[in-house]
Amino acid sequence: MTKQKNREYKKSRKKPHHSKKQNSKQSSPQGNRKNEKSQGKPNTTDKHQRGKKRVTIEVTCSGLTSEGKGIIQWKGKQLEVANLLPGETAEVFVSKKGRFFNTELKRVINTSEDRANLPRLSYNEGVGCQIQHMNEQAQKRFKQNIIDELMKPFGKPEPIITMEHPYDYRNKNVMTFGMNKKRQIISGLYAENTHQIIPMERSIIHDPKADEIIQTIKGMMKSFKMQPYNEDNGRGFLRHVLVRVGKKSGEIMVVLVAASPMFKGKNNFVKALRKAHPEITTILLNVNKRNDSMVLGNQEKVLFGKGTITDTLCGLEFEISAKSFYQINPVQTEKLYTKAIEMAELTGEETVVDAYCGIGTIGLVASQQAGKVIGVELNKDAVRDAIRNSKRNGVKNARFYQGDAGEFMVQMAEHGEDVDVVFMDPPRSGSDEAFxxxxxxxxxxxxVYVSCNPETQARDLKYLVKYGYKVGEIQPVDMFPQTVHVESVAKLELK
Incomplete structure (x- = not known):
């Protein structure tokens, strides 16, 4: 994972693993009419249909895309439907605008045994948790199939490492604030590919206390005359709330992301929030005046506490700031790092390079079994955090440098330096050819190649194989249950 970017909000293009993918929001090619299910007719008595250009059809799902959407056939077109599973018959709303089709699941008629039996939550089920409608075994098969298909040229991957309790795992929650049409304050996540806020009070993957704190802040805003920011006219104050939770330490950070540093009544607000949630250990005001998709701005002020929290990972203690990259799911991260270091076959003598090192997590963990660790990271704030964490844990055999990892390694090669192991953990886009x-x-x-996007990992493995490396073990890890994302770590050895 990248140590500079908030990857859970980045998406990449993916390919289907069950059948040919066709985005339901794009025009569709002619399909195989022999495989067509019910063509459906408009239900003119349905109150949802009146005055709207959409029809209700009855279809049977034939497969899944790599985004976990069900594939259906209708009038020779292949469409996608969120929250629909293979083999299920369902009623689906279909609407068309120009060449584009949109679908919405109305109701499932025949339910698959793979469907999860979860309580109905108080928000749109499709936001953030794309496959929470699948039970644990179905999710496991779905992700294993993706990895197996992508890694077929390099060998057979190991069975995916799943999570015992695949809920409440996120240690970082970010909610966006706005107004609905009734002029009520809402908080939630943006709908896919839009800036429309879908209200959310509780998510099955968020830390429950973090969700609770965000709802408390939303309830306090009216009495403190805090208006949510309106990105259309540039008015208002509160843009986002970010909450970080130390899963082992229990420490909690709250970051109020505002459009202006002028926070009237901030002392009383902090006092009231701490009274409602005494478990909060630090509160910050972050000012973001930008118009892009970045959540945090550069200006920051501590309103209460020390401005950071600490947490423990693989036996080491890490200090985490508002901008620090820190793995979202520490339980699965320990499994991932344990496997990565096992693949490195460290004996205590090796020189190790931790490329894209971030705040130094995997490098510092590896330092306990290596001779020397060299961490390289482009983000200077992350390098500062890595050095601080190295000192905090008394690590003497690790050094961290700010710079481009590729250029750094070229210089090492030119100076004839020997390196035994390189850990690489690039962003979702993978590594470029220069690196x-x-x-x-x-x-x-x-x-040892750690990836949050197996598709770009497979592309990069192909390059490394071409230039003298052989792929050994491939281990998928389910770092993000209830979502389509899957982590993969691969071992390569020089021929």
Whole structure:
């Protein structure tokens, strides 16, 4: 994962693993009419249909896309329906605007045994948790199929490592604030590919206390005359609330992301919030005046506490700031890191490079079994955090440098330095050719490639295989249950 970017809000293009993918919001090619299910007719008596250009059809789902959407056939077109499972018959709303089709699940007629039996929650089920309608075994198969298909050229992946309690795991929650049409304050997540806020009070993957704190803040806003920010006219104050929770330490950080540093009544607000939630250990005001999709701005002020929290990962203690990259699911991260370091085959003598090192998590964990660790990261704030965390844990054999990892490794190769192992954990977009070519020049004996996007990982593995490496073990890890995302770690050895 990238150490500079908030990856859970980044998406990449994916391919289907069950059948040919066709985005339901795009025009669809002619399908195989022999496989068509019910063509459906408009239900003119349905109150949802009146005055709207959409029809209700009855269909049977034939497969899944890599985004976990059900695939249906209708009038020779292949469409996608969220929250629908293979084999299920359902009523679906279909609407058309120009060449584009939109679908919405109305009701499931015949339910699959793979459907999860979850209580109805108080928000749109499709936001953030794309596959929460699948039970645990179905999610496991779905993600294993994705990995198996992508990694087929390199060997058979190991069975995916799942999570014992695949709920409440996120240690970082970000909610956006706005107004609905009734001029009521709402908080939630943006609908996919839009800036429309879908109200959310509780998510099955969020830390429950974090969700509770955000709802408390929403309830306090009216009495403190705090208006949510309106990005259309640039008026208002509160844009987002970010909550970080130390899963082991129990410490909680609250970040109020505002459009202006002028926070009238801030002392009374902090006092009231702490009275409602005495478990909060620090509160910050972050000012973001930008018009892009970044949540946090550069200006920051501590309103209460020390401005950071701490948490423990793989036996080491890490200090976490508002901007720090820290793995979202620490329970699964420990499993991932344990497997990655096992693949590195460290004996205590090796020189290890931790590329894209961020705040130094995997490098510092590896330092306990390596001779020397060199961490490289472009983000200077992350490097500062890595150095601080190194000192906090008394690590003497790790050094961290600010710079481009590819250029750094080229310089190491030119100076004839020997490297035994390189850990690489790039962003969702994967590594570029410049980095990969520098890796090939450095010629480490082993490369451990950690990825949050197996599609770009497979692309990069192909390059490394072409230039002298052999792929060994491939281990998928379910870092984000209830979502379509899956982590993968692969071991490569120099031939």
């Amino acid at each position: 990969l070519s520098s890796l090939v020049k450095l010629k480490p004996k082993r490369v």
